[in-house]
Amino acid sequence: xxxxxxxxxxxxxxxxxxxxxxxxxxxxxxxxxxxxxxxxxxxxxxxxxxxxxxxxxxxxxxxxxxxxxxxxxxxxxxxxxxxxxxxxxxxxxxxxxxxxxxxxxxxxxxxxxxxxxxxxxxxxxxxxxxxxxxxxxxxxxxxxxxxxxxxxxxxxxxxxxxxxxxxxxxxxxxxxxxxxxxxxxxxxxxxxxxxxxxxxxxxxxxxxxxxxxxxxxxxxxxxx
Amino acid sequence: xxxxxxxxxxxxxxxxxxxxxxxxxxxxxxxxxxxxxxxxxxxxxxxxxxxxxxxxxxxxxxxxxxxxxxxxxxxxxxxxxxxxxxxxxxxxxxxxxxxxxxxxxxxxxxxxxxxxxxxxxxxxxxxxxxxxxxxxxxxxxxxxxxxxxxxxxxxxxxxxxxxxxxxxxxxxxxxxxxxxxxxxxxxxxxxxxxxxxxxxxxxxxxxxxxxxxxxxxxxxxxxxxxxxxxxxxxxxxxxxxxxxxxxxxxxxxxxxxxxxxxxxxxxxxxxxxxxxxxxxxxxxxxxxxxxxxxxxxxxxxxxxxxxxxxxxxxxxxxxxxxxxxxxxxxxxxxxxxxxxxxxxxxxxxxxxxxxxxxxxxxxxxxxxxxxxxxxxxxxxxxxxxxxxxxxxxxxxxxxxxxxxxxxxxxxxxxxxxxxxxxxxxxxxxxxxxxxxxxxxxxxxxxxxxxxxxxxxxx
Numbered sequence: 001x002x003x004x005x006x007x008x009x010x011x012x013x014x015x016x017x018x019x020x021x022x023x024x025x026x027x028x029x030x031x032x033x034x035x036x037x038x039x040x041x042x043x044x045x046x047x048x049x050x051x052x053x054x055x056x057x058x059x060x061x062x063x064x065x066x067x068x069x070x071x072x073x074x075x076x077x078x079x080x081x082x083x084x085x086x087x088x089x090x091x092x093x094x095x096x097x098x099x100x101x102x103x104x105x106x107x108x109x110x111x112x113x114x115x116x117x118x119x120x121x122x123x124x125x126x127x128x129x130x131x132x133x134x135x136x137x138x139x140x141x142x143x144x145x146x147x148x149x150x151x152x153x154x155x156x157x158x159x160x161x162x163x164x165x166x167x168x169x170x171x172x173x174x175x176x177x178x179x180x181x182x183x184x185x186x187x188x189x190x191x192x193x194x195x196x197x198x199x200x201x202x203x204x205x206x207x208x209x210x211x212x213x214x215x216x217x218x219x220x221x222x223x224x
Numbered sequence: 225x226x227x228x229x230x231x232x233x234x235x236x237x238x239x240x241x242x243x244x245x246x247x248x249x250x251x252x253x254x255x256x257x258x259x260x261x262x263x264x265x266x267x268x269x270x271x272x273x274x275x276x277x278x279x280x281x282x283x284x285x286x287x288x289x290x291x292x293x294x295x296x297x298x299x300x301x302x303x304x305x306x307x308x309x310x311x312x313x314x315x316x317x318x319x320x321x322x323x324x325x326x327x328x329x330x331x332x333x334x335x336x337x338x339x340x341x342x343x344x345x346x347x348x349x350x351x352x353x354x355x356x357x358x359x360x361x362x363x364x365x366x367x368x369x370x371x372x373x374x375x376x377x378x379x380x381x382x383x384x385x386x387x388x389x390x391x392x393x394x395x396x397x398x399x400x401x402x403x404x405x406x407x408x409x410x411x412x413x414x415x416x417x418x419x420x421x422x423x424x425x426x427x428x429x430x431x432x433x434x435x436x437x438x439x440x441x442x443x444x445x446x447x448x449x450x451x452x453x454x455x456x457x458x459x460x461x462x463x464x465x466x467x468x469x470x471x472x473x474x475x476x477x478x479x480x481x482x483x484x485x486x487x488x489x490x491x492x493x494x495x496x497x498x499x500x501x502x503x504x505x506x507x508x509x510x511x512x513x514x515x516x517x518x519x520x521x522x523x524x525x526x527x528x529x530x531x532x533x534x535x536x537x538x539x540x541x542x543x544x545x546x547x548x549x550x551x552x553x554x555x556x557x558x559x560x561x562x563x564x565x566x567x568x569x570x571x572x573x574x575x576x577x578x579x580x581x582x583x584x585x586x587x588x589x590x591x592x593x594x595x596x597x598x599x600x601x602x603x604x605x606x607x608x609x610x611x612x613x614x615x616x617x618x619x620x621x622x623x624x625x626x627x628x629x630x631x632x633x634x635x636x637x638x639x640x641x642x643x644x645x646x647x648x649x650x651x652x653x654x655x656x657x658x659x660x661x662x663x664x665x666x667x668x669x670x671x672x673x674x675x676x677x678x679x680x681x682x
Contacts, residue, residue, distance in 0.1 A: 009470050015477040080469035085518055088527065101469050102476035102507060105484075154542050180543040184576050185508060186583065193547040216483070 001046040001116055005029045006036035006062070007078065008054050012101075016049060019105045020112070033057030040066055045073055047112055052079040052090065060093045067094035074115040076108075087183065106217025110169040117168070128163040130210055130221050133202065135163055144206055154179060155198050162211065167223030169214045195219055236403045240396025244389060251385055259377045263370050270350050270365050271330055277306075277363050278354045290357045294318045303343040305366050307351070312359035321345065324362055327353040333364060347371060406436045410443055417443075421522055422451040454521070469510065476503050512643040519650045524570055528655075531574060533565040533608060533674075537599050540578045544586070552591040555582065560600040567606060567674045569655045577651040580644040581610040581670050589614030589667070606674045613667040622661040 003020055007013035008031045017027045028043065030036045033054035040048055040062070048066075052059040063075050077095040079086060090098045097111050128135040132145045140156060142149045151159065157179050162170060172191040176182045179194075195211060203209045212220050284290045294310050298320045301308055309319040323339030333349045348371060351364035409426055416424035425447060426440035479500055482488070488496065518524065541557040548555040559565075567574075578597075585595040589612045598609040617625055626649040652659040652672055662669040 009473070011474045012470070012477060015481070080473075085524060085527075100507075100511070102473040102503060104476070105480055176543075180539050181571070182539070182543060182575060182579070183572050184579075185504075185511070186544070186579060188547060188583070190543060190547045193550050194543075197546055216480075 001025045001112075002044070003027050003047045003049060003112070004036070004040055004043055004045045005049045006033065006040070006054060006059070007031065007049070007051045009051075015105070016108065019109065023109060031055070033059065033062050037062045037065060040073065041069065041071060047115055048073050048075045049108075049112070050075055050077055050095075052077055052086075060089065063094045076111055076115060078103075104216060106169070106214065107171045107173060110171045110174060110217055113168050114165070114170075114174070117165075128160065128166075130163055130166055130223075131208070132206075133163075133210055135160060142202075144202065147205075149201050151198075151201060155194070155201070158194060158198055159202065162219065162221045166221050169217045169220045171218035174218065234400045234404060236400035237396060240393065240400065244392050244396070247392070248385065248389065251381065255377055255381045259374060262373055266370050266373070267350065267367075270367070271352075274330075274350065274352045274363050274365055278352065278356065278361060281356045281361060282354075284357070287357045291318065294361075303340070304346050304368075307338070307345070307349060307362070307364040309362040309364070310356070310359055312357075314358075324351070324364065326360075327351045327362060332367065403436060406440075410436070410440055413440075413443055413447070417447050417450070419522075422447060422454060457517075469507070472503055472506055476500070479503070509643065512647055516643065516647055516650055519573065519647070519654050522654065524573065524654060528568050528570055530566050531569040531571045533567060533574070533599060533606060534559055534563060536571065536575050536578060537597060537608065540575060540582060541597055544579060544582050548586055548595070551586075553586055553589070554594040555586075555597070556594060557597045558599070560598070563601055563606075565599060565601060565606055567655065567657075573651045573654070577648045577672070578608065578610070580648050584644055585610055585612035585614065585668070588612070603676070605676055608672045608674075609669060611664045611667060611669040613664065616663060616666055616668045617661060619663070625661070626659070 003025050005013060005016050005020070005027060007016060007029070010031070013029050013031065017029045020027045028039065028045075030039055031054075034056035036050070036054065037057055048063075050059045050062060054062070057065075059077060059079075063077075066073070066075075074096045075094065077090045077098045078101060079090065079098065080101050087098050096115055099108060099111060126136065126138050128137065133142070134144070135142045135156075137160070142151055142156070142159065158175065161175065161178050170178075172189075173185075175191050175194075176186075195213075199209070199211055203211060210221050212222055214220055281290060281293070284293060291312070294308065295318055298308050298318055301320055303320040307319070307321050307324060309317070309321065309324040311317050321338055321343050322341035325333060325337045327333065329352070331351050333351045335345055335347050338345050338349075346366040346368045348367040349364035350367055351362055353360060353362045355361075413424050413426040425444045428437055428440045428444065479496060483493075483496055537557055537559065541555055545555040545557075582595060582597065589595070593613050596609075596611045598607075598611070600607055625645050648670075649659055655674065658671075658673040658675070660671045660673070662671065
């Protein structure tokens, strides 16, 4: 993918750019808001990573201007501000996701992957599959190797979220936001507990693990 | 009693009452003095007249002539104006009344003391007795004009004063009501400012400049100064957060690079994880401080919408319940009744408040404890309660734990930023909900009560 990173802090910018390049992306790094706006408009990027506080032109105005010009490139905001209002303001201005500093690289990478694939949510499937696991969204029944699995509503939602994003890493924060609508750091490994409970029902009895832990990032259900 | 309270509470009313009192007293004093002077003049004129009458009879040396003159005069004298009463040493009394009491010196004699017989007498007389010829003469002149004068003055006073009093009193009451209304708007403005709505201003009329306008203007100046101060404080804390978070971000970046680009022994990996956890905690504290400032700013209120407390309670209980159970705790959610449990608010903040309370309860109670979360609705309120059986918080500490960064001595060693409860308090305050900490005997009960009698809650 072609990614533009607009970040004024050199060290952070290099870190993001290097990390994304290692993952095989093509990355441009710009430290000034006004320059960033010009580059974003002409560069034909797949994703923009924009810091909220920038010299020249702040991130919010940059994205608003871009959206005003009908540029729909997905934007991930990076920010030092993590208040409720800041988040909402960021998303209202046209940002697609919001990441509070400091963040682990895995979090950034997972969110970029999620943004990149966002548009292709065309026809709604009624059955989600991974290996021998089947989830029927209409009857809300889950089977693995033909055997029914009893899931609590929230366990069902967690598994559904992972299945729909098969092959992509979902971080703990992303799962927390999507399944429980929780947008703050609870400072405990609560998500891990929910995953291990889900594994006890979905993986343990069947010998092979579908839900994979990605070190430093989160969880993923393997595509194959 | 009620009127007295109202007068003593309202400055304009009190001033009106005081001025009215002074006005009445001074009018009474000046009219009273005039009356006394006029009366004294009148009475000394009466005395002269009486003395002259007596002297005229004394001048008649012959007893025969005296008696004859007296008989004629008694016939001709109207007893209502003048009473003549002559008691000779021997013989019959010559008088225009049946009887008159003996007097010594000038004496005021009332109607009752006189035996009037068929004759008309007036209410009051000034009388003087004297030895004339061979007998005792009493001459009494009516004081009727003095009495009438007194009555006249009194009615003048009353007729003059009453309208004045009524006018002054109603003008005072009007001014008081007017002032009260304006004071009420000032008070409302101050109330709004106290609640954190720093944009509130008291109305200042451009045309009339009086003391209340000055106070309104002063309140507005204060509010503007406060607003500017808070604004710059927010800016400063946002700047600090930004300036400090960038280096923290770099530390996190470096630590991450170490983890990814070098091979570490288990011991090194462990130390690295600890360092990462510490940076997380620094960020967490910053985050909480920034959020507190934002919540206390009150701007989030603009985004309030109908929020289902039951959904929030179920989400949070499910989210935190799994881990609590793994660690041997019990987390029970009990929803009593069918609700609805809808309040006007911000879902994310209320979720965070409840999660903080449950997190606190789990952190401060020994394993195998039960944490009960209850949600119920009464006619007056929707109440959310988190109760534990832990060590509780001593009554004296309960106020203090709501302050930011305050931590009880014994909890210094446990996790947490010390901002959790102050964040909960700020969120409750923002939602006009009442937060109370109570004894659970043993343990702590935290109640959040959303009043239903308010307009902003449906």
